[in-house]
Amino acid sequence: MREHERIQRAAARSLDRLWPRVAQVFAQVEGADEDCAAFEQRLRREWPRLFSLLLGLYGTQYDFFYQLEQLALAMAQSWLNRPRWLKQRDRVREADHEWFQSERMMGGVLYVDRFCGTLRRLREFIPYFQELGLSYLHLMPLFAAPEGNNDGGYAVSSYRQVNPRIGTTAELAELARELDAAGISLVLDFVFNHTSDEHEWAQRAQAGDPDYQEFYFLFPDRSLPDAYERTLREIFPTVRRGSFTWRPDMQRWVWTTFNSFQWDLNYANPAVFRAMAEEMLFLANLGVAVLRLDAVPFIWKRMGTNCENQPEAHQIIQAFNAIARVAAPALLFKSEAIVHPDDVLSYVSAQECQLSYNPLLMALLWEALATREIKLLAHSLSHRFRLPPGCAWINYLRSHDDIGWTFDDNDARAVGIDPWGHRQFLNAFYTGRFPGSFARGLPFQENPDTGDARVSGTLASLAGLEQALDQGDPAAIDLAIKRVLLLHSVILSIGGIPLLYLGDELGTLNDYSYVTDPAKADDSRWVHRPARNQAAMEQRHDPTTAPGRVFGELTRLIRLRMQLPALRDGEMMVARSDNPRVLAYVRQGDGQRVLALANFSEQPQPVAGNLLRMYGPGNAFIDLVSRQTISTAETLTLQPYQFVWLMPTWLAERALPES
Ligand code: GLC
Ligand code: GLC
Numbered sequence: 001m002r003e004h005e006r007i008q009r010a011a012a013r014s015l016d017r018l019w020p021r022v023a024q025v026f027a028q029v030e031g032a033d034e035d036c037a038a039f040e041q042r043l044r045r046e047w048p049r050l051f052s053l054l055l056g057l058y059g060t061q062y063d064f065f066y067q068l069e070q071l072a073l074a075m076a077q078s079w080l081n082r083p084r085w086l087k088q089r090d091r092v093r094e095a096d097h098e099w100f101q102s103e104r105m106m107g108g109v110l111y112v113d114r115f116c117g118t119l120r121r122l123r124e125f126i127p128y129f130q131e132l133g134l135s136y137l138h139l140m141p142l143f144a145a146p147e148g149n150n151d152g153g154y155a156v157s158s159y160r161q162v163n164p165r166i167g168t169t170a171e172l173a174e175l176a177r178e179l180d181a182a183g184i185s186l187v188l189d190f191v192f193n194h195t196s197d198e199h200e201w202a203q204r205a206q207a208g209d210p211d212y213q214e215f216y217f218l219f220p221d222r223s224l225p226d227a228y229e230r231t232l233r234e235i236f237p238t239v240r241r242g243s244f245t246w247r248p249d250m251q252r253w254v255w256t257t258f259n260s261f262q263w264d265l266n267y268a269n270p271a272v273f274r275a276m277a278e279e280m281l282f283l284a285n286l287g288v289a290v291l292r293l294d295a296v297p298f299i300w301k302r303m304g305t306n307c308e309n310q311p312e313a314h315q316i317i318q319a320f321n322a323i324a325r326v327a328a329p330a331l332l333f334k335s336e337a338i339v340h341p342d343d344v345l346s347y348v349s350a351q352e353c354q355l356s357y358n359p360l361l362m363a364l365l366w367e368a369l370a371t372r373e374i375k376l377l378a379h380s381l382s383h384r385f386r387l388p389p390g391c392a393w394i395n396y397l398r399s400h401d402d403i404g405w406t407f408d409d410n411d412a413r414a415v416g417i418d419p420w421g422h423r424q425f426l427n428a429f430y431t432g433r434f435p436g437s438f439a440r441g442l443p444f445q446e447n448p449d450t451g452d453a454r455v456s457g458t459l460a461s462l463a464g465l466e467q468a469l470d471q472g473d474p475a476a477i478d479l480a481i482k483r484v485l486l487l488h489s490v491i492l493s494i495g496g497i498p499l500l501y502l503g504d505e506l507g508t509l510n511d512y513s514y515v516t517d518p519a520k521a522d523d524s525r526w527v528h529r530p531a532r533n534q535a536a537m538e539q540r541h542d543p544t545t546a547p548g549r550v551f552g553e554l555t556r557l558i559r560l561r562m563q564l565p566a567l568r569d570g571e572m573m574v575a576r577s578d579n580p581r582v583l584a585y586v587r588q589g590d591g592q593r594v595l596a597l598a599n600f601s602e603q604p605q606p607v608a609g610n611l612l613r614m615y616g617p618g619n620a621f622i623d624l625v626s627r628q629t630i631s632t633a634e635t636l637t638l639q640p641y642q643f644v645w646l647m648p649t650w651l652a653e654r655a656l657p658e659s
Contacts (some may be wrong), residue, residue, distance in 0.1 A: 011051035014065070014144070015044070017035050018072055025076040026081050032080060039079045042326045043072070050322040051313050052527070057574045068269040071277060072139060072353070075327040078281035082328065085177060086287060099274040100136075100332065100355070100392055100497060101569040104139045107187070107394065109138035111167050115502060119167030124653040126182050128537075132505060133558040134623035136497065137179060138292060140400060142166045146261060148519040152529065153194035154189070155262045159279040165648035169286070178551040180446045182243050183290035187334070192276050196260040197254075198199035201275070202263050206250055215272050216263045217255035218410065225253050232308050237368025237447040238522065257298050267316055270282070277323050279317060284328035290355065292503035293317065296347055297388070310406040317352050317361040333396060341384050341408055350390035358393040358496065359406050360384060365487050366403060367422075370429045370439075372601040375415040380407060380575040383497070392570055393496030397487050398462075398504060400529055402444040402454035403430070421428065423452075430455040430462055430598070438480065439465030440510060440526040460484055460507040466545065469509070479602055481507065485529045485553050485596055489625070489643040492561050494585060505554050506536040506547040538651050560624060560645075563656060566592035575615060580603050582638060586615060592655055594624070595646040599638035607636045616648035624652065 005243065019040070026036035058064050082090075093099055108129060116122055129137060141153025142160045162169050175461055176186045195202055204212035208246060211392075225244040232243050237255055244253045245260040255264040265272050296317060300310040300350040317333065324331040333352035337344045341360045348356045364377040387393065406424050409419040410595070411617075428434040431453075441457030460466065461482040468476035484507060491498040514526030536547035543552050561567050564589045577584035579603040587594045595615040599605045609632040621630040623644040628638055630646060638644065647655060 007055060007590075008048055009051045010055070011048045015047050016053060021069065022072050022076045022327065023155055025073060025080060029080060031060055036078060039076060039326065040328065043075070046322045050319055050326075053319040053322065054270075054273075055320070057267075057312060057315055058273070061270055064270065066246075067274050071274050071323070074274070074278050074281065075323060076299065078278075079327045082285050083173075083287070084328070086253060086285065086328070087170050089180070089289075090329040098569070100651050103564055103568040104133075105135050105374040105497045106558055106561075107136040107138065107396075107497050108132065108134040108138065108468065108500035109399065109499060111140040111186075111400070111529060113163075114529060118165075119162070119171040121485060123175060123178060124176065126184070127158040129184060130182060130498070132555060134500075134563065135183055135185055135376065136185050136290070136499075138149060138189075138499070141189050141191060141426060142172070143261035146196050149259070149261070149523075150196065151259050151262060151523075152525070154191055155259065156191045156199075157196045157198040159191075160201070160282055164537075164651055173286045179291075180287065185588050187286045187290040187292060188283060188286075189294050189335075190280055190283065190291040191294040192265070192280070193298050193554050194256075194258065195263045196264055199260045199263075206247070208250075211271070214269050215266060215275075218250070219253040220251070222253065228301070228303060228307065231304055231306055233308070234353055234447060236445055237449075238445050238570075239300045257295070257419045257443070264301075266299070268301075268311070273316065273319070277320060280320060281323070281327055284324065284331045289330065290332045290334050292336055294333050294336050294437070295354060296337045296353070297339050297343065308339060309337075309346060312351060313445070314346065319348065321352055335372060338404060338406060339379070340406060344406075345384070349388050350393050354391050355394055355497070356387075356391070357399075358395050358406070360395070361491070361494070362398075363403060363405055365397065366407070366430065366520075367407070367426060368583065368600045369483060369487065370426055370437075370464070373580050374577075374600055375580060376407060376412060376417060378574050378583055379415050380411045381494075382410075383574070384408075385570070385572055385574075387570055394497040394499050395491035395494060395496045396501065397491060398501045398528060399499075400501070400525065402456050403462075404454045404526055427453045427455060430457065434586070438467055438476070438483075440464075440466040440648075442510075442527050444524045458508050458510050458528040458530070458551075459487070461506040461510040461528075463487070465507055466509045469546070472568050477546060481549050484550055485557070486600070486641045486643055488554055489557060489596070489645075490598055491581070492557055493567055493594065493645060495567070495587060495589060498561075501506045502528060502648075504534065506533060506540060508533055508536065555624070563594065564594060564624070564645075566594045566647075566655075574612060577607050578611055579605050579607055582607055592651055595621070597636075597638060598643040599641055601639040604640065605638045609634050609636060612636065612646070616646070618648045618650055620626065621646040622652040623648050623658065 027030040029541050033493050072119040105614050144154050144157040144163050145153050152174045160171050179186050201215045229242050245256040297308040300312040301307040302310050333353040335347040337347050338359045347353045368374050368377045371646035405423045406546035412419040429437045430439045431443050440461045441455045444454040444456045446453040455513040470482045510527045511530035514520040520526040538545045540551040575584040575585045575586050584597045585596050613632045625645050
């Protein structure tokens with residue numbers, strides 16, 4: 001406690017000394033009094049936290065106070081430069097800081113180049129996004145990157161210059177505003193663990209500048225790399241063994257967790273932290289509403305550990321969060337931690353990342369689809385779904401990345417599943433190596449030493465549509481489409497922001513053509529990153545086609561969700577179905593209650609009427625999806641892959657008066 005007080009006093013003293021210089025930034029601009037006052041108020045509020053985080057990270061470094069001052073000046077300058085419409089958004093969202101918990105929130109993600117080529121053309125698709133009900137659009141990395149393989153843009157050469165083939169930075173800023181006017185918040189990546197080897201900092205390091213060499217992890221020989229590698233996990237073992245790359249031009253080993261051209265940044269250096277904070281504020285002022293913090297687990301290295309999820313990684317993100325609260329108050333962070341569920345959760349809080357991918361739900365939905373059993377899914381959800389206040393899951397089925405089986409081993413054992421064997425089974429099932437599997441996927445990053453692998457493939461191909469269409473079997477096609485809709489029904493109703501991988505709304509299949517492109521051939525994730533399928537898009541209103549069926553049903557569900565305040569935020573209770581193939585959960589709020597049931601098998605499944613009665617007084621429910629009345633006097637039979645959203649009749653009549 002004493003220590004805490006001492007730091008608080010030091011924080012206050014340092015701010016008193018700093019403030020006159022910060023105020024200068026505003027004094028130089030006419031009419032900036034109001035901006036200055038607002039900034040000062042927020043800075044004073046956040047300063048003790050920011051100061052103590054940075055003191056903990058960098059306090060022992062001789063240039064700590066210099067870096068702190070430069071950071072404060074940069075924050076002030078950034079706030080001054082922040083466009084007026086964003087300041088307006090800051091005000092609105094600060095007053096309603098849980099705006100993203102709404103039942104109307106719906107996310108989408110796409111690659112601009114694969115979807116339509118350029119930012120300019122993307123504007124033509126805003127009506128399409130609105131038709132889908134999107135209120136959040138994540139554009140995959142679109143900044144300058146090396147030619148050829150650049151890990152889908154995740155090797156960033158400049159955080160300020162849009163890849164010229166996609167457009168300009170000015171066009172991006174305009175698009176952000178146009179999207180905002182259409183009710184859609186722009187989401188971009190903050191790829192802050194590494195830069196490409198063509199980033200200016202990396203190039204200066206290559207040219208021998210010692211200041212920039214300290215931006216990265218460079219080693220003259222194998223002694224330290226060997227020592228670190230004793231405890232590191234290999235992330236891309238088929239790209240290159242180990243986590244370091246030899247650069248003959250520099251005669252140095254470089255830390256490269258991912259591809260050899262992605263150089264990990266050294267956050268032990270306060271200059272790196274400050275430089276990246278400035279890049280972050282630049283992105284914020286373009287009009288970005290949410291930054292997706294890429295590869296969060298990896299940003300701090302500690303000898304003798306796996307260098308993932310270190311305490312300092314949290315401190316760094318929290319410090320970025322404090323900076324955002326002051327200089328770009330409406331900005332939110334989304335954590336991309338695809339790791340053990342405990343570690344995923346460790347990044348989620350109002351002071352760190354308010355949003356997080358939910359890789360556990362994603363993986364276990366696929367697990368349940370393969371096994372036709374919900375026991376691992378229900379057990380894991382029952383104790384791992386709750387988030388701290390002010391936070392939300394981003395629930396997704398597919399992303400641009402592979403599927404990894406990140407469930408907890410003890411959760412598996414608790415329901416009688418051998419975790420290692422189960423992962424082997426799931427990989428076999430989803431790569432078509434398991435007899436009778438409906439799925440068509442590809443292995444990703446098989447590690448010959450550990451037997452580990454992950455899975456690539458589009459939602460529709462993994463759910464069986466590709467195989468069914470090849471077989472020309474209408475019954476199989478029907479089941480595959482039902483699987484696609486079943487999975488969507490869960491992410492739309494379970495609590496959090498559903499995120500649609502664009503293309504999935506049309507049942508897009510795997511695209512195997514990536515193997516002919518040498519820059520992509522070694523990375524099977526490209527199988528599920530196809531170009532926009534214009535033909536499918538044109539069929540979207542034709543229910544006799546597969547794209548039309550998926551699109552029609554999905555958009556109907558999205559609209560239904562928007563009418564149901566019970567589906568807002570993330571309170572969820574796993575319920576009993578007394579049927580091992582039927583997932584059940586309750587959502588409630590705003591005087592409404594919804595009991596969702598989802599049949600994960602291709603056989604009809606009974607759920608006892610007595611059981612339903614536990615979840616709502618009265619003796620009848622309305623299934624909001626099919627608009628049928630369900631009597632609790634009888635057993636409810638769910639058809640293959642059927643899902644229902646049940647509301648007691650008397651509540652439903654109030655909730656959806658037109659039904
Ligand atoms: C994240 C991205 C992935 C990329 C990696 C390195 O995991 O989602 O696509 O390969 O980071 O940036
Ligand atoms: C992250 C995840 C890993 C994922 C990779 C991209 O490192 O931890 O599971 O596969 O990004 O593919």
